[in-house]
Structures are given as structure tokens and as C-alpha cells.
Amino acid sequence: MKKLMNDPENIVTAFLDGLVAANGERLQRLEGTDVITRRSFKPQKVGIVSGGGSGHEPAHAGYVGEGMLDAAVAGEVFTSPGADQFLAAIQAADQGAGVLVLVKNYNGDVMNVEMAQEMAEAEGITAEMVIINDDVAVDDPEQRRGIAGTVLVQKMTGAFAETGASLSEVKRLAEKAVSRVRSMSVALTPCTLPAVDQPSFDLAEEEMEVGIGIHGERGMDRREVASSAEIARLLLDHILPEIPQGAPLAVLVNGMGSTSLMELQVFANDVIEQLDRDIQHTFVGEYMTSLDMAGVSLTLLALDDELAEHLQAPVKTVQWKQ
Known part of the structure; x- marks a missing residue:
């Protein structure tokens, strides 16, 4: 690229x-x-x-x-x-x-x-x-x-x-x-380091890397590319058992660098439809990327009153705008 x-x-x-x-x-x-x-x-x-x-x-x-x-x-x-x-x-x-x-x-x-x-x-x-x-x-x-x-x-x-x-x-x-916060990621393409100009790992067109980090490293599993809804289910199945039950949630859908906002919104909708929980906040966009990697990460945060108050508090930064 x-x-x-x-x-x-x-x-x-x-x-x-x-x-x-x-x-x-x-x-x-x-x-x-x-x-x-x-x-x-x-x-x-x-x-x-x-x-x-x-x-x-x-x-x-x-x-x-x-x-x-x-x-x-x-x-x-x-x-x-x-x-x-x-x-x-x-x-x-x-x-x-x-x-x-x-x-x-x-x-x-x-x-x-x-x-x-x-x-x-x-x-x-x-x-x-x-x-x-x-x-x-x-x-x-x-x-x-x-x-x-x-x-x-x-x-x-x-x-x-x-x-x-x-x-x-x-x-x-x-x-x-x-x-109270848990995340997991999927890559559809590897990233390319600026000084190397070659992918950090090989990934076939019909494959996706499951459980990647954010440094271009390979994930924990490699599978056939799935639909957005299927990826949402896969990530939720791993994350939800580790989230306190019954607590309202904040959801963060994060692009890895080369995933379009249209695709991220599709994925966010799939996550929300499959979550049978009280969702108080949903954030969709690029928050922590991996250069030019195409992929998505899902984060769930189990809120209480104190955390909710500070999550929605005023903020003035270049990226996060409340």
C-alpha cells in the first residue's frame, strides 16, 4: 500500500x-x-x-x-x-x-x-x-x-x-x-511498517486473523473470513463471560486503521442487536489503530455510577470530543 x-x-x-x-x-x-x-x-x-x-x-x-x-x-x-x-x-x-x-x-x-x-x-x-x-x-x-x-x-x-x-x-x-473492561480484535489484512514496506504477516484473501494485538503480530487463531454478524458473535462469546453480569455497558467499536466507517457502523449494529444488555454508551470510530491494518476490535466496559459519570464528563482533546 x-x-x-x-x-x-x-x-x-x-x-x-x-x-x-x-x-x-x-x-x-x-x-x-x-x-x-x-x-x-x-x-x-x-x-x-x-x-x-x-x-x-x-x-x-x-x-x-x-x-x-x-x-x-x-x-x-x-x-x-x-x-x-x-x-x-x-x-x-x-x-x-x-x-x-x-x-x-x-x-x-x-x-x-x-x-x-x-x-x-x-x-x-x-x-x-x-x-x-x-x-x-x-x-x-x-x-x-x-x-x-x-x-x-x-x-x-x-x-x-x-x-x-x-x-x-x-x-x-x-x-x-x-x-471491568475487556476487548478482542480481528484482522482482515496485516499492517505494513513504514520502514519495511512489507506486510507484518501473510494472510490469504479468504482468511482472517483472530485475537490480534496492535503491533502487527499474528493472532491466536486463523479462520475463514466470516460475515460482520458472525464476527460480532465470535468476539462477544469471548468477551461477555469476563464482564460483570447485570451491569450496564459502554461499547467501543474500534477500526484498526483501514476499515471504513460504513463497515464499522455495520459491525456496531450487529453487536448491539446481539447484546441483550443495557447499553448506555456506544463509540464507533478509530481510537487505537495498527497502522494500515484492516480489521476491528470490540471493547465492552461494565459501568457503575462512578465510571458512568466520568465516562460522560466534559473533555477537550484533538480526538475525543464529548
């Missing part, structure tokens, strides 16, 4: 420069880093930081702003940012009440955040971490990856922090959100 770019080796820098050029009234890039922050910070508010490898846009920089993230760190494509980059984000986000880092469950990301925490603590900054692992395609909860459910956790946690809640309270809500 042809790509609109200049130097593939410097695509992340060019992406960040373009993001700030188009949204300079609300975003800034910390000099000498790959960190995007808010233009203005709220004093004595808990700072919320997230990040990871690039290639998942609009995550995470697209969610920097009032009511969501204070800073986002962009690594190279599908590569964890270094500990120094996470530290820079923590330093920028610290407004005197401590910082919470929301990190997807990938070894490099977690390890580098842990090192950044230690360096921040040495400077007198209190930094806590919550690991997001919503991908039910992986059986072992300890090994589950963070995928599109991450965005809902960021939304609710950021909104709660905006109210002036303490670091311990914000961390508590984030951990509750993580415990």
Missing part, C-alpha cells in the same frame, strides 16, 4: 510536528523529546500520563487535553519509548499532586515506566502506575495485552483527575476501570 510520507525513518518526528502544527492552540511538544503535553496545566491536579510505540494513532497523543491526558509519550513505530522519555512526561505533568502513568501491558513499556518512576521519585515526584490488560485473546491475565480498552480507561481516569481527586483515589478508579 502506498503511503503519504517523506523519510520513513523519521516518520514519528514528522507526525508529532504535524500534530502540533495543526493543534498548537492546545498542544505542545517538549523540546528535545517525543512527548506531547497540554498547553496549560491545572495547578495541584494529579497528572495523567500515557504512551507507547507509535502507529496506533490517534492514541495516545490525540487524547492529550483537558479531562483526559496531561502528557503522552510517542516511541518509534511499535517500539516502547525509553525511560527518559517517560520521565520527561512525568516531570511535565507533575503539578504538585503526583502523577499516574497508564501503561499498556507490554514488557518494554512496563519496564521503562518503572525506571522512570524510580528516577521521578529521586526528584521528589510521586509517580504511580496502572497496567492495562484488556485483551481476552490471551488466556493468562498476567500476559494479556493492552489494546483499545485503554482509551476508555484514560477517559474516565482523566476526568476523575480533573475534579481534584487525590492520587490514591485516581489510581483506585483506574484500577476499577481496568478490572
